Structures are given as C-alpha cells and as structure tokens.
Amino acid sequence: AYNFSAGPATLPESVLQQAQAEMLEWHGAGASIVELSHRGPEFLQVAQEAEADLRRLMSIPDDYAVLFLQGGATGQQALIPLNIATPGQKADYVLTGHWGKTAIKQAKPYVDVNIAASSEAGGYRDIPARETWQLSDDAAYVHVTANETIHGVEFRDIPDVGDVPLVADFSSSIVSEPLDVSRFGVIYAGAQKNLGPVGVSVVIIRRDLLERAGQPRADIFTYASHVAKESMLNTPPTWNWYLAGLVFKWMLAQGGVDAFAELNRRKSGLLYDVIDNSGGFYRNEVDPAARSRMNVPFFLKDESLDKPFLAEAREAGLISLKGHRALGGMRASIYNAMPEAGVEALASFMRDFQQRKG
Numbered sequence: 482a483y484n485f486s487a488g489p490a491t492l493p494e495s496v497l498q499q500a501q502a503e504m505l506e507w508h509g510a511g512a513s514i515v516e517l518s519h520r521g522p523e524f525l526q527v528a529q530e531a532e533a534d535l536r537r538l539m540s541i542p543d544d545y546a547v548l549f550l551q552g553g554a555t556g557q558q559a560l561i562p563l564n565i566a567t568p569g570q571k572a573d574y575v576l577t578g579h580w581g582k583t584a585i586k587q588a589k590p591y592v593d594v595n596i597a598a599s600s601e602a603g604g605y606r607d608i609p610a611r612e613t614w615q616l617s618d619d620a621a622y623v624h625v626t627a628n629e630t631i632h633g634v635e636f637r638d639i640p641d642v643g644d645v646p647l648v649a650d651f652s653s654s655i656v657s658e659p660l661d662v663s664r665f666g667v668i669y670a671g672a673q674k675n676l677g678p679v680g681v682s683v684v685i686i687r688r689d690l691l692e693r694a695g696q697p698r699a700d701i702f703t704y705a706s707h708v709a710k711e712s713m714l715n716t717p718p719t720w721n722w723y724l725a726g727l728v729f730k731w732m733l734a735q736g737g738v739d740a741f742a743e744l745n746r747r748k749s750g751l752l753y754d755v756i757d758n759s760g761g762f763y764r765n766e767v768d769p770a771a772r773s774r775m776n777v778p779f780f781l782k783d784e785s786l787d788k789p790f791l792a793e794a795r796e797a798g799l800i801s802l803k804g805h806r807a808l809g810g811m812r813a814s815i816y817n818a819m820p821e822a823g824v825e826a827l828a829s830f831m832r833d834f835q836q837r838k839g
C-alpha cells in the first residue's frame with residue numbers, strides 16, 4: 482500500500498530492508514546495533530557518519546553545530562527560548578498554523594511572545610506578507626514554521642528579518658529542497674516526516690548562539706552541553722539516529738536535495754492539478770502561493786462522500802488519507818519517501834472517483 486500518513490513517517494523500502502538485516506546482527510559484532518553501547522566504536526561510527534551525511538546533504542556550514550536529541554520538535558520549542566533568550570525578553574512569532582501555536586505555547590513561560598503576524602483569523606490559509614510583520618526592536622529571535630503540517634501551508638521563501646536570529650521549525654519539510662542554512666540561527670525538526678522514525682530531533686544551531694546566557698536551566702536542557710558531548714550527554718536514541726543515518730545515505734544516493742526538490746515539485750503539482758481541474762469536486766483552500774509541497778489537505782464537495790472515498794482508496798491500496806480532526810476532509814502527506822508512483826496512483830484514483838460520483 483501507499484501510505485499518505487502525516488507522520489510518523491513513511492520510510493523508503495530499501496532502508497527498512499537494510500535495517501531488518503542489521504537489526505539481527507551488526508556486521509559480525511555479535512549483537513544488534515540497538516544492543517551495542519552508544520560509546521562503542523560501532524555506534525560512534527554510525528553517529529559520526531550520520532552527522533557528516535546530513536552536513537553534506539544540507540550543505541551545513543562549519544559554524545553550525547548539529548545535534549541529535551530526544552524531546553521531539555515540541556521539546557525544542559521550549560529549549561530554544563530557554564537557551565537563547567533572557568527571562569521575559571521579547572521573541573517574535575509568525576503564526577501560520579497549528580504548529581506555530583504550539584511553539585508559542587511552549588515559549589510563553591520563558592519569553593514575552595510577540596505575535597508579529599498571524600493568519601489565524603483567516604483559518605490559516607495563507608502567509609502574511611512580510612510588509613505586515615510587526616517585529617520588535619529587541620527580540621531575542623524570530624520564529625517561523627516553515628511548513629504547517631496540518632494546514633498545508635508552506636513558506637516558499639522565508640523573508641529576511643535583519644540581524645535577529647531566524648529560528649525555524651522544519652519538522653515536516655527539512656531536506657525536501659535546498660536550503661541556505663546560513664540564513665538561520667536555529668533550524669529544528671522532529672525526525673518523523675522526512676528523516677526517519679519518531680524519537681530523535683535534529684537541531685542545527687549557529688555556534689555563536691550557544692554562548693548566549695539564556696535562562697536558568699538544567700544541563701540536560703542546555704544546547705551547549707549537548708554540543709560539548711556530541712549529543713551523548715545522556716543515552717541517545719541510538720536506533721532512531723541509526724535509521725536517520727540510513728535515510729541520509731539513501732537520499733545522497735538518489736541525488737540529494739536537488740533531486741528531491743524536483744520530485745516533490747512534480748508530486749505536489751500533480752495533486753494540486755487534479756484538485757484545481759476537478760470543477761469544484763475537490764477543493765484546497767490554501768492560497769496557491771503558500772501551498773505545501775509536503776501535505777496536501779483537500780475537501781470533497783459533499784461531506785457524505787468522505788467515507789466512501791476513504792474506504793475505496795483503502796481498497797485501492799491508498800491508506801491514511803483522512804484529514805486531521807481539526808480540519809476534516811482529506812490530507813495526502815507526500816514526504817520524500819513517497820514514490821512518484823504512489824502520487825500517480827492517488828491522482829488517478831481521485832479522477833476515477835470523481836467520474837463515478839461527481
């Protein structure tokens with residue numbers, strides 16, 4: 482079946498097959514990679530290769546540290562203000578969907594959140610124009626959500642915010658296209674969409690920000706301490722780190738982010754074409770300039786068709802298309818690991834379903 486789930490992720494089949502083999506025994510080590518010490522030579526090599534491969538994949542400059550941490554993206558949403566803002570300092574948030582709201586909720590105990598721009602009143606269907614953003618003079622950082630997984634709203638270009646560090650949640654669009662990392666202070670992502678299974682988060686942080694005093698906090702919540710210990714301040718999520726490393730190798734072998742950018746453009750284009758050419762049978766309500774390439778939410782013209790659509794899709798081997806409960810309707814999540822053939826199968830199912838029920 483083709484799995485259109487918004488997460489936890491779809492993984493490439495070849496990665497799952499390799500993991501299955503290595504799960505039983507790691508290259509003659511007498512134990513599985515999940516049973517070997519994270520400080521032993523086998524896992525250290527896995528960890529170092531994963532970081533090197535991610536650096537290559539994303540062209541991460543040397544003045545950025547890369548962390549593989551627990552706590553999910555939500556954990557980072559709290560750690561960021563703790564680490565790079567002083568108590569009560571202002572932080573600007575551009576709110577474009579559900580996950581931006583979560584980021585604000587996590588930050589509020591620590592910073593004076595200024596919602597610099599918001600598309601909430603319009604139901605998160607677009608991205609407020611940069612001219613309308615009301616940035617503070619003295620913000621510790623500006624936070625954006627690069628891709629809103631539920632609302633299907635994605636920044637095509639994240640605007641400039643001057644000298645203030647730009648902090649971006651890339652959970653559902655990291656490594657989906659080339660990115661100029663040097664424009665950001667912090668990039669963070671839960672792994673479970675484009676990077677691997679849930680359980681590890683990637684944090685890419687400009688090293689000068691590690692020197693900020695931040696707020697009183699435990700060592701375990703301190704990015705600089707994690708950097709000093711190479712993400713092994715405590716026992717890291719070895720299995721997830723290992724699997725993310727396999728995904729990075731798979732991506733590099735497929736041609737890296739340039740190849741995936743082209744593929745993602747074609748895949749999402751195909752679905753939006755079916756929707757836009759359906760004469761209103763299907764509809765996506767997001768401003769075309771802000772439509773996500775990763776998550777395509779859509780509605781059928783008549784809600785009573787939702788159940789048959791889902792049941793017939795399932796029979797056709799197209800699963801997990803039900804929309805998020807906050808929005809209803811459908812959502813096709815088409816991350817890097819979704820093959821083009823899966824999207825073609827969905828597009829042709831949608832056309833066929835419309836012909837029969839429209």
Ligand code: PLP
Pocket residue numbers: 488552553554555556580626628629630631650651652653671672
């Ligand atoms: N940010 C975005 C854009 C997401 O899509 C998600 C989860 O789907 C999160 C944050 C929360 O991630 P986690 O569950 O890893 O905390």
